[in-house]
Amino acid sequence: MSRFSAYMNANVATSSAPQIMISLFQAALRNMRYSAGAFEQGDYVKGSIMAEKAAAIVLGLQGTLKPEVAPELCERLSDLYTFVACRLGMAGTKFSAQHVFEAERVFSPIAEAFVEVASKASTEAHASM
Numbered sequence: 553m554s555r556f557s558a559y560m561n562a563n564v565a566t567s568s569a570p571q572i573m574i575s576l577f578q579a580a581l582r583n584m585r586y587s588a589g590a591f592e593q594g595d596y597v598k599g600s601i602m603a604e605k606a607a608a609i610v611l612g613l614q615g616t617l618k619p620e621v622a623p624e625l626c627e628r629l630s631d632l633y634t635f636v637a638c639r640l641g642m643a644g645t646k647f648s649a650q651h652v653f654e655a656e657r658v659f660s661p662i663a664e665a666f667v668e669v670a671s672k673a674s675t676e677a678h679a680s681m
Contacts, residue, residue, distance in 0.1 A: 570670035570673070571670075573613070573616070573666060573670070574666065574667055574670060576609055576612065576613055577613070577662075577663035577666055577667065578663070579609055580606045580609040580610055580613070580659065580663070581606075581656065581659065581660060581663055583602045583603070583605045583606035583609065584602075584603070584606045584640070584652050584655060584656045584659070585656070586598075586602040587599045587600075587601075587602035587603040587606060587640075587643065587644075587649075587652050588643075588649040588652040588653060588656070589649075590602060591643070591647055591648060591649035591652065592649045596647040599643070599644070599647060599649070599652075600643075600644040600645075600647065603640045603641070603643045603644040603652060604640070604641075604644055606640050606652075606655070607636075607637045607640035607641055607644075610633050610636050610637045610640070610659065611633065611637050613633060614629070614630055614633035614634070614637075617629055617630055629662065632658055632659075632662060635655075635658060636655045636658050636659045637655075639651045639652070639654045639655035639658075640652065640655050643655070
């Protein structure tokens with residue numbers, strides 16, 4: 553195992569669930585931005601690979617939804633995640649930065665809202681100790 557892999561495994565093992573989720577949101581957005589940049593520069597292979605990576609993360613996040621806790625919210629988020637993943641899939645097949653931008657425009661506010669809620673929850677948890 554490489555040093556980087558060992559570091560990543562230790563990092564995941566010691567992170568809280570919200571920290572891991574935040575990392576996933578950030579990675580998806582980073583991959584979307586790399587994808588769009590690659591498409592704009594004419595690197596269609598890299599753009600497609602990065603769009604596929606972003607879509608895989610988005611679909612993974614979709615799989616973490618718990619409809620038994622908040623059915624209406626989860627239904628809406630699931631629909632948005634499906635839209636984002638489909639746009640990223642289209643970007644990869646049509647080599648289109650525009651499709652990535654559409655995906656990012658929908659996904660970014662979700663990521664920002666999660667980070668904000670997780671931060672508030674963490675602050676409240678520390679304040680009550």
